[in-house]
Amino acid sequence: MKSFTTLPIDAQSTAALAQHGLTLGLVDTTDRTAFTAWLRADHRGFHIAAAGDEVISASLEKLANCRTTGVWDSTAHDAVTPVATVSSWTTRMTVPGPREVEAWAISSVTVAPTHRRKGIARALLEAELRAASALGLPLATLTVSESTIYGRFGFAPATFAAELTIDTRRATWTGPSVPGRVHFISTEQLRELLPELHKRIRATQVGEIDAWDLRWDGLTGLTTDDKDAARSLRAIRYDDVDGTVRGLALYRVSDGAADFAAHTLTVSYLATETDEAYAALWRFLLEVDLVSTLKAADRPVDEPVMWQVADMRAVRRAPYDHVWTRILDVPAALASRGYAAALDTVINVVDDLGFTPGTFALTISNGSATAVPTDAAPALVMRINELSALYLGGVSASALVAAGRIDEREPGAAAALDAAFRTSRAPWLSFWF
Ligand SMILES: CC(C)(COP(=O)(O)OP(=O)(O)OC[C@H]1O[C@@H](n2cnc3c(N)ncnc32)[C@H](O)[C@@H]1OP(=O)(O)O)[C@@H](O)C(=O)NCCC(=O)NCCS
Structure with a gap:
């Protein structure tokens, strides 16, 4: 290359x-x-x-x-x-x-x-x-300041994120009690541990990309002009029963001036690679004393924590589009990912910028796809934007048909595509770039 x-x-x-x-x-x-x-x-x-x-x-x-x-x-x-x-x-x-x-x-x-x-x-x-x-x-990707800019270039949102605001007094922990331990560590120690943990998470988390040193340096306050903000960061680590680091969290507690019993805890970053690490760190964060509100941005839209507290309405979620993708080569992009079900269909893709337009016979078997140009009549007609939105499995083709964004010419074609394309958990990227 x-x-x-x-x-x-x-x-x-x-x-x-x-x-x-x-x-x-x-x-x-x-x-x-x-x-x-x-x-x-x-x-x-x-x-x-x-x-x-x-x-x-x-x-x-x-x-x-x-x-x-x-x-x-x-x-x-x-x-x-x-x-x-x-x-x-x-x-x-x-x-x-x-x-x-x-x-x-x-x-x-x-x-x-x-x-x-x-x-x-x-x-x-x-x-x-x-x-x-x-x-x-086969693919370009970005995160966007405004959602109005990049559609004209063929991009569309493929992962979403949510800002959580949790009333911690109502959010009594009802999730599992897990073995292992949570330790306080220094932000420098967290900075050392984060790349390796993220590397392992990145390998399985659909939507996640490689991070880079400066991202972690900035997040942990090691490279920043705002030293005061950096000093207020707290770092914790979860070790499983074998003593292996499975989760890390970075947070700060603020806004206690008006009512010292009602601080706000803001999660800057939370990375977990097991369900146990997830439960242990969320429980810790929700149970910190003198805190009434927890805020966490850029969290997954299917965050399990709402199922782990006594009052689901204590967890308010504001979702937003996060990672936008733009397929540049339909056959190569579709061949690069895995699928949950077999499929035999024909899609027509409109690409105004001319990178990868055409009608493709899309065949999926044993979890892999081939897309080859064909003259056959398409079952689904869409722009490259919509195919790019579907690519990571977090967007429903059926919903895009209902929205008038995909033209379904063969009944059931969108549902069949969804069965193959959708992922069991929402794709998610844990940071902006
Ligand atoms: C967004 C930004 C990069 C646009 O730059 P620009 O040179 O003014 O944009 P262009 O003149 O090339 O416009 C290209 C097209 O995008 C549209 N556009 C530009 N900015 C837009 C915006 N903020 N919202 C909606 N449409 C926008 C233009 O109308 C134009 O449409 P058209 O070509 O289809 O007629 C610029 O305003 C900027 O730097 N903003 C602050 C930083 C930022 O938000 N960057 C984006 C990071 S993800």
């Missing part, structure tokens, strides 16, 4: 932006000045406070291996800082089976407010998709 770091910049988008006097290019991430300017533009784009030297230095070191793209305006007052940014890399994504697929992860999409709505983001996104396609990757 060609290297994504050296793949030349996209000629089509370069030409489109040149018409506006703008230059598209790759940042030399060994050039400290250039890369720092790019990082500052990225932070400004997301309204993040300008990073201090420590965060910049860590970012320069730990993000250097991404494909780092910028757009420059030589007529701007500050012509060194790019007016648009995007970052991308290949990642392993766990797909149903569980199997894994090499996907194109896209992040840091920003356009300066001085240059908005001139088609810069479109040029960047199309260039990213063409780069991924040139690299032979």
Whole structure:
């Protein structure tokens, strides 16, 4: 496979932006000045406070291996800082089976407010998709700031997450009492343990992707400009009866000024690889004294904890779209994942950007799929968006038929697809990227 770091910049988008006097290019991430300017533009784009030297230095070191793209305006007052940014890399994504697929992860999409709505983001996104396609990757993926932006490029949400707000006084634990122990550890120790635990979870959790050092450094407050916030973090570890680490949690307790008996506990991260670890850590978090409210964002939409407390209504859930995917090669993407049931159908896929349109005979047997071009009449007609939404097994084709997003031309075709595509647990990614 060609290297994504050296793949030349996209000629089509370069030409489109040149018409506006703008230059598209790759940042030399060994050039400290250039890369720092790019990082500052990225932070400004997301309204993040300008990073201090420590965060910049860590970012320069730990993000250097991404494909780092910028757009420059030589007529701007500050012509060194790019007016648009995007970052991308290949990642392993766990797909149903569980199997894994090499996907194109896209992040840091920003356009300066001085240059908005001139088609810069479109040029960047199309260039990213063409780069991924040139690299032979079957899938692109991103998490989004707004759900209105990426549909036009063929993306659709494939995993969802939920923000939980739990009234801990009503949420008496009724789940299992499990053996093993919960220990307090330092955030540094948690930082050391997290990559290995996440690696094991990533291998089986559909929707999860590889994490990277800076993600864990930021999460645990080891690389941050906000040292006060970092100091309020508490870390715990769950060991099973054999003493093996099976779960980790990071949280902070705040907001006790008005009523000291009614603090809020906010879970920053919770990673568990067994049901026992899950029960032990959730029970611990729900039973911390002087706390009345627990908040946890980016949790799975089928979080079992609501079934482990006395009053289910104590657990309020606000779901949202999380990981968006965009299939770039229908036969390769469908062949990459596993399936729960056999299927013999024909799907027609509309792809306005022309990456992978067509009618495909889709045959699934023994948990594996082949999709080959055919002239047969389709049982299901959909855009690449809808197929991308279905890809990880977390979205129902039948629901998309009901929503008018899939045209079901053969009765029962969507239900048959669902039987093959759906996963027993909701696909989920535990962080943003
Ligand atoms: C979102 C953002 C990248 C768009 O950049 P931009 O260069 O102004 O976008 P473009 O001019 O290329 O617009 C491309 C298309 O997206 C649409 N669009 C752009 N931003 C949009 C938004 N926030 N909501 C809905 N549609 C949007 C445009 O109308 C245009 O539609 P069309 O080509 O189908 O007519 C930019 O506003 C930004 O940096 N926002 C803050 C950071 C952010 O949210 N980034 C996204 C991270 S996931």
